[in-house]
Every structure is written in structure tokens, then in C-alpha cells.
Amino acid sequence: MKHFLKLYATFIAQYFKRLLEYRIDFLTGAFSFLFDQVTSLVFIFIIFNQIPALSGYPFEAIVFIYGFSLIPKGIDHFLTDNLWKVAYFMVRNGSFDRYLTRPIHPLLHVIMETWQIDALGEFLVGMTLVLYSSSQGIITWMVSDILLLPLTMIMASLIYTSIKMMVSAIALWTKRSGSILQMVYSTNEFAKYPIAIYHRMIQFTITYVIPFAFTSYFPARYFMTRENPWGNIGGLFLLAVTFTSFGVYLWQIGLRAYESAGS
Amino acid sequence: MIHVEHAVKEFKKIVKQPGLKGSINALFKPSVEIVTAVNDVSFDVNKGEIMGFIGPNGAGKSTMIKMLTGILYPTSGNITVAGYNPQKQRQQYVRHIGVVFGQRTQLWWDLPLSETFTVLKEIYQVETKRYQQRMGYLNEVLDIAPLMTSPVRTLSLGQRMRADLAAAMLHQPKVLFLDEPTIGLDVVVKDNIRKAIAQMNKNDETTIILTTHDLADIELLSHRIVMIDQGKRVYQGTLSDLKERFGKSKKIEFVISDMEQPIEQLLSQRFQQRGVQVYLENERGTLIVDRSIPSAIILKELLDLIAVKDISIKESDVESIIKEIYLTKASYE
Numbered sequence A: 001m002k003h004f005l006k007l008y009a010t011f012i013a014q015y016f017k018r019l020l021e022y023r024i025d026f027l028t029g030a031f032s033f034l035f036d037q038v039t040s041l042v043f044i045f046i047i048f049n050q051i052p053a054l055s056g057y058p059f060e061a062i063v064f065i066y067g068f069s070l071i072p073k074g075i076d077h078f079l080t081d082n083l084w085k086v087a088y089f090m091v092r093n094g095s096f097d098r099y100l101t102r103p104i105h106p107l108l109h110v111i112m113e114t115w116q117i118d119a120l121g122e123f124l125v126g127m128t129l130v131l132y133s134s135s136q137g138i139i140t141w142m143v144s145d146i147l148l149l150p151l152t153m154i155m156a157s158l159i160y161t162s163i164k165m166m167v168s169a170i171a172l173w174t175k176r177s178g179s180i181l182q183m184v185y186s187t188n189e190f191a192k193y194p195i196a197i198y199h200r201m202i203q204f205t206i207t208y209v210i211p212f213a214f215t216s217y218f219p220a221r222y223f224m225t226r227e228n229p230w231g232n233i234g235g236l237f238l239l240a241v242t243f244t245s246f247g248v249y250l251w252q253i254g255l256r257a258y259e260s261a262g263s
Numbered sequence B: 001m002i003h004v005e006h007a008v009k010e011f012k013k014i015v016k017q018p019g020l021k022g023s024i025n026a027l028f029k030p031s032v033e034i035v036t037a038v039n040d041v042s043f044d045v046n047k048g049e050i051m052g053f054i055g056p057n058g059a060g061k062s063t064m065i066k067m068l069t070g071i072l073y074p075t076s077g078n079i080t081v082a083g084y085n086p087q088k089q090r091q092q093y094v095r096h097i098g099v100v101f102g103q104r105t106q107l108w109w110d111l112p113l114s115e116t117f118t119v120l121k122e123i124y125q126v127e128t129k130r131y132q133q134r135m136g137y138l139n140e141v142l143d144i145a146p147l148m149t150s151p152v153r154t155l156s157l158g159q160r161m162r163a164d165l166a167a168a169m170l171h172q173p174k175v176l177f178l179d180e181p182t183i184g185l186d187v188v189v190k191d192n193i194r195k196a197i198a199q200m201n202k203n204d205e206t207t208i209i210l211t212t213h214d215l216a217d218i219e220l221l222s223h224r225i226v227m228i229d230q231g232k233r234v235y236q237g238t239l240s241d242l243k244e245r246f247g248k249s250k251k252i253e254f255v256i257s258d259m260e261q262p263i264e265q266l267l268s269q270r271f272q273q274r275g276v277q278v279y280l281e282n283e284r285g286t287l288i289v290d291r292s293i294p295s296a297i298i299l300k301e302l303l304d305l306i307a308v309k310d311i312s313i314k315e316s317d318v319e320s321i322i323k324e325i326y327l328t329k330a331s332y333e
Helices: A002-021 A023-050 A061-078 A082-088 A106-112 A117-138 A147-172 A178-192 A200-209 A217-225 A227-257 B019-028 B061-068 B090-096 B113-123 B130-144 B157-169 B187-204 B215-221 B239-246 B263-274 B295-304 B318-328
Strands: B002-016 B029-044 B052-053 B077-083 B097-101 B175-179 B207-212 B224-229 B234-235 B250-257 B277-283 B282-292 B309-313
Touching: A002 A023, A002 A106, A002 B113, A023 A061, A023 A117, A061 A117, A061 A147, A061 A217, A082 A106, A082 A147, A082 A178, A106 B002, A147 A178, A147 A217, A147 A227, A178 A200, B002 B061, B029 B061, B029 B077, B029 B224, B029 B234, B052 B061, B052 B187, B052 B215, B061 B077, B061 B175, B061 B207, B090 B097, B090 B215, B097 B157, B113 B130, B113 B157, B130 B157, B130 B187, B157 B175, B157 B187, B187 B207, B187 B215, B207 B215, B224 B239, B224 B295, B224 B318, B234 B239, B239 B318, B250 B295, B263 B277, B263 B295, B277 B318, B282 B295, B295 B309
Parallel strands: B052 B207, B052 B224, B097 B175, B175 B207
Antiparallel strands: B002 B029, B002 B077, B224 B234, B250 B282, B250 B309, B277 B282
């Protein structure tokens, strides 16, 4: 574990050095990042000001769900963005080879090699919205939430990560699964709002097939109403653990099928 | 150190008809063909040995190396390296090997070279004292100290290869795999790289497996070779054995100045019973002579017999032997 943390710190230090290596690019990136965050916050408030209530949810509740959905999305995006590269081109061009000649599990190696600093935006916007809306009296916080809320966020992030793991593993067979990942991943947009506003098919899909509803709507509803903890929170934990295990398993068998690329 | 038994690697390939139409057809009705890249190859390598893989493009050399390094799973067969199964025990196994793919780099592209070593130190958990000792040694062999502060992207191909070799050797692996280590390098750099490889083999008793197209790599480095063609092993042994067995003859080529004589008749009468083969094509002629017959005797007889403008003697070199083996596609074992 000590070795792992030291290695992770080394990788991340390299990541920052890489960012700083190209000065102009870094400064432009940092500026556009700030600009992005400010505009998206402004935009969200403009939109929500036009909708006082949705399917019976008051304005604050909608903001809470929306903000809640951005936090796990941001955490996952921040920590495991490299999986996209596996899906899009690492397998296809054979650069994945080098992960296999190092004494670290390739899945772990791919993930820990880099961060995606842009994702801080999603996280910070999410936090702002959750703090703002929950201060408007829609949630009565309990002492146990100090533990339960972060744990819920971790589990919800795992839903994102595990879906990315599973779909990127497909590339180990098909060489490229970026478009599938794009398609599957984009369904997370549905998680930003109360699922009651969607058609039954969509509700079914984001609950049982690609369970993004468990990354925001269900746990958010629990914190607001304290109803059905087993379904809303328990369901999330169960899904997060099974999906992650299955993702790791898919990688494991995918590595056997990996064919590299000619040299 | 390395034991390979009946290794087979098959790839599934989707066969497409040419053109967009073919691609669309293949999307809905793919016809799968199985390509055997490595077909029943067995060999052993001893500790401290340098073994060269040779073979034409697409012969299966890289596939073989990728199986040995644990990157690819063999379809069937057994592979053991340094007591490990490269696939099943991959994570422990790769601590004991170093890998250099000539066509790809494992260096951190955007950062100064020193940063690559910083990361590798952590990956392979090399202690600081040991690390300094190793870096000193690698600098001695590969002269990497002057490159340390340059970003990897600014290194020349030769410098990058030196750096890649050093990176693969930092954790003092038992086995070093080199896939085309001299590809694209100029003669002087090639020579330096070869010297460094030989030195590391000697100092650390590192077992080395290398693939190459450059026969000079083989001649200067390898103790033994395995020749693969179309996935099959066509030769295994030492280079001198190969020369001994297939390089028994030499060629005497000449250009005839006076075509008025009955050349063919004259030459056949004189040389045929001594086992010398005679080939004639217009004014050019070739004699294939056993190496044991002194060239001087043949030359004297030839010059006495006919008028010759030009003459040259060619010992059969490795390149021509290998060319012959590739072309005849026969197994010479």
C-alpha cells in the first residue's frame, strides 16, 4: 500500500510536470477552464429559474439532484479518464503493450497514470449546487450522513468507473470501443433530472441496464425523503460492487484475447 | 533460462473484399480466417546467452517476442522464462525482464529523460543507493548522462535507443528482449548500440533475445540463432554451423572477352569431373567451387583456357545463405 501510494504520487507528479511543460497551452487551458465553470454555473441558474417545479419536485430539489449527479461524475472523470484512451486508441495502435510489461496490474496502471484536471469543474459546480440547494431547507442532515454521504459518492463514482471499465475492456477484443463507450456514457445525461419526467423505457434503461439513476436520483431522493434506504442506497452499493467486480473480470479475460498490433 | 515447447499463436482475421462495399459486407457478414503467426516453435536458451531471431517481415518474430514477454497468450504450447509462466505469473515475471521495442519507446515523451528514470525507479522499487549505482553503470555503457535534461521528444533516434536500453536495464533484469534494436540507425550508432548490448550481456550475465533484419547484429552479437519463416522454425543452431553447412562453396564470377571459342565445351570438359558447377549466360559466367579447392588453381586453369576480361571471387556470406533459405522455403534442419 505504501508502495502503491508512492508510485501514484510519482505518476501524478509527472502528470503535473507534463501539464507545465507546455506553458502557453497550460495557461490557455487554465483560463478556458475557469471561464467554462463560471458560464456553466450562470447557465444552470438561468435555466432553473425558468422552471419553478418539475413533475412535482420543487426548484431546490431539482437543483439538488442536478448537483448531486455532477459530483460522482466529476470524481470518476478526474481519476479514471485514461480508460477512454484504451477504448479509442491504445489497443488499436498497440501502445497498450507497455502496460503489460510492467509489474503493475494494467487496469490499475492505466487509471493511476494520469488525472483529468478539467473534471474539477464538474465536481466544484456539483458541490456548489448541492450546498446551495440543501441550505434551502429541503434536507434535514443527520449525523450519520457525515459517513454515508461520502460513501454514497464513492459508490456512485464506481458506477461510472465500472461502466467505463467494462466498455473499454471490449476494445481488448474489438480493438476499438470508443463509440460504444461514448454512447453508453452519454446516457448519464438522464441522471441529472428526476427520472419521473422520462418515458418508461428510459426510466427502465437508466435504472436496470445502465444504472446511472443510481448515481444521483435514487440516493438524492433518499437524502431528501429518507424513504426506502435499501432500495435507494442499498441498491447503489450492490450495483457498484457487482459492476466493479464484473468490470475487473472483463479486463482479466480481455487481456487473454489482446492481440497487440504489428510492428 | 528460457524454455519454449510447441508454441502456437493463431490470430483471427476478418477477411474483407476490397473497397467500401467489401467493408460494408464484412460489417454484416464477416468471414473469419485463422492466421497462424507462430506455428509449433520450440527452443531453449541458456543463462547468459544471446539468441537472435531472424526471418523476413511477417515471419512471426515479433509475435514470438510478445509471447515471451507475456503480452500475448499463446494459443497452445508451453513457455517458461526464468522459472515463470509469462502469462499466468505476469506481474511477478516482468520484474525480471527488460523489453525494448525498436519501433516504440517506453520513455515519457514530453518530459526530460531523467523523469523517466524517476518513474521507473518507483515502478520497479529500486532502492536509492542501488539506483545511483545502476545509473552510474548505465551511463558508463550507454553514455546517457548528457541526455538527462533534454525532453525525450527532442532526442535523436540513436540517443533515444540508448535511453530506451538504459530504461530497460535499470532494474537489472535477468532477461532482456530486444525487438529490432538497431532499426533505422546509422552505421556508427548501430555499432555503439551493439557494443553496449554485448557489454551488458557480459557484465550482468543478462540473457538476451533479439530480433533483427540486420544480419550484422546477428554476426556480431548472437551466440545462437533461430530462424523463422511463415511462423515455422526453419533453422536453429550457431551461426558458424550455418555457415559450415550451407556455405560450403564459393562463387567465381567472370566476364569473357573473346566469345569466338567453344567456351561451354572447354569449361565443362575441364571442370565437370572435379565437381565444379558451370553456369553461362552470354558473356557472363559463374563457377561454383567447393571451399576446399584453392581458388588459385581454379583461376589459373580458367585463365589458361579462355580469355577473360574481369574476375571476382565471392565467399558465401550469411546474407546469401539466408536468402537462399528464405527463397527455397525448405527446412534445413
